[in-house]
Amino acid sequence: MDEFEPNPLKTLTVPTRHKCAACFRQFKRKEHLVAHMKISHHSVHQPRCGVCHKYCKSFESLREHISGPLAKAHCSSVFAQKGCHICMNVFGSPVSLVEHKELCLLTASTPLGTTNIPYKEYEALENENYIGRCPEAVAIDCQMVGGGSDGSLDLLARVCLVDEEEKMIFHTFVEPQISVTDYRYELTGLTEVHLRDAIPLREVQEKISRILYNGESIGKARLDGGKAKLLVGHNLDCKLDCLLMSYPEPLLRDTATYPPLMKTNFSSHSLKYLTKTYLGYDIRLGTYDTFQDCVSVMRLYKRMRAQEHQEGKTGTSYTYDTKRNFTLAAQDLENMSPDELFQISESNYHCWCLDS
Numbered sequence: 001m002d003e004f005e006p007n008p009l010k011t012l013t014v015p016t017r018h019k020c021a022a023c024f025r026q027f028k029r030k031e032h033l034v035a036h037m038k039i040s041h042h043s044v045h046q047p048r049c050g051v052c053h054k055y056c057k058s059f060e061s062l063r064e065h066i067s068g069p070l071a072k073a074h075c076s077s078v079f080a081q082k083g084c085h086i087c088m089n090v091f092g093s094p095v096s097l098v099e100h101k102e103l104c105l106l107t108a109s110t111p112l113g114t115t116n117i118p119y120k121e122y123e124a125l126e127n128e129n130y131i132g133r134c135p136e137a138v139a140i141d142c143q144m145v146g147g148g149s150d151g152s153l154d155l156l157a158r159v160c161l162v163d164e165e166e167k168m169i170f171h172t173f174v175e176p177q178i179s180v181t182d183y184r185y186e187l188t189g190l191t192e193v194h195l196r197d198a199i200p201l202r203e204v205q206e207k208i209s210r211i212l213y214n215g216e217s218i219g220k221a222r223l224d225g226g227k228a229k230l231l232v233g234h235n236l237d238c239k240l241d242c243l244l245m246s247y248p249e250p251l252l253r254d255t256a257t258y259p260p261l262m263k264t265n266f267s268s269h270s271l272k273y274l275t276k277t278y279l280g281y282d283i284r285l286g287t288y289d290t291f292q293d294c295v296s297v298m299r300l301y302k303r304m305r306a307q308e309h310q311e312g313k314t315g316t317s318y319t320y321d322t323k324r325n326f327t328l329a330a331q332d333l334e335n336m337s338p339d340e341l342f343q344i345s346e347s348n349y350h351c352w353c354l355d356s
Helices: 030-040 059-067 073-082 094-104 201-212 218-224 238-241 271-278 290-307 328-335 338-343
Strands: 137-147 155-160 168-173 180-182 230-233 250-256
Touching: 030 328, 059 073, 059 338, 073 094, 073 271, 137 238, 137 290, 155 201, 155 290, 168 201, 168 290, 201 238, 201 290, 230 290, 238 250, 271 290, 271 338
Parallel strands: 137 230, 230 250
Antiparallel strands: 137 155, 137 180, 155 168
């Protein structure tokens, strides 16, 4: 046999690739796949492509997967025909997609405005029918004006709360604690007139606390939640800071920091972007309206809460022990299949579908 002629008895060895069952990333060595699963926090609660069933870190990542510069051709083609760009689900036929879009695409709520809104008309509900209801979510939004020499200091001027049925349960203008130097009229629509008969911040705090804690003690809520309500909002840390209030972290639902709603680099989107992208309508076309923002953030929460995920997969709760399910010996983990590794992997955030 010629020394340059290929040997037909010699077989090529194809290197084994270890493919992640969630994101489809491939590794040369099994130990590298195990390391990936330990830090990736994959779970059935992550957004998933309805075509190839790949799990993504966020809905933004999923959008890139089906319509970005490097979109998967097959997934992009199928999604273009039968996929909803609002909720990112794929349907059985174009006809069922059309029927779905009529319900998925929402219309903006009517702005509250700033004129002729006497506080008494929107005082917090005091009847026991409301106070006793639980568990339930309440959305909050605050409006700030400027204080300090240059008007850059945020001062609370207005608060609005709505319930899950989008009914206003509390609204008031708030007396600023120091002099206002900039009413930010172009954004807020507020003037000195609106704050002339505003109520003190302490009174606002008391009324909001009574609504949120649902008639129970603060200690009970911090211990196990009790009957306290979930507080929904966008950039809640800022809202609570302006109110000079705190609230148990396990009861906060913040659309600015909820991982599936964040950018691919895990920075926050604006509420305006989220509303347009996930609800299908525009907000803040004029002045900034607290009631409309409250309704929008509540709708975002309810849409995320309605996500249908695999039964029996509960995910982590409020403490995130990132390696608690990977405490087996390294050899045992390497003997597990990619599907088995995915089954013991859990997300490092509380999925809102678990609230339902």
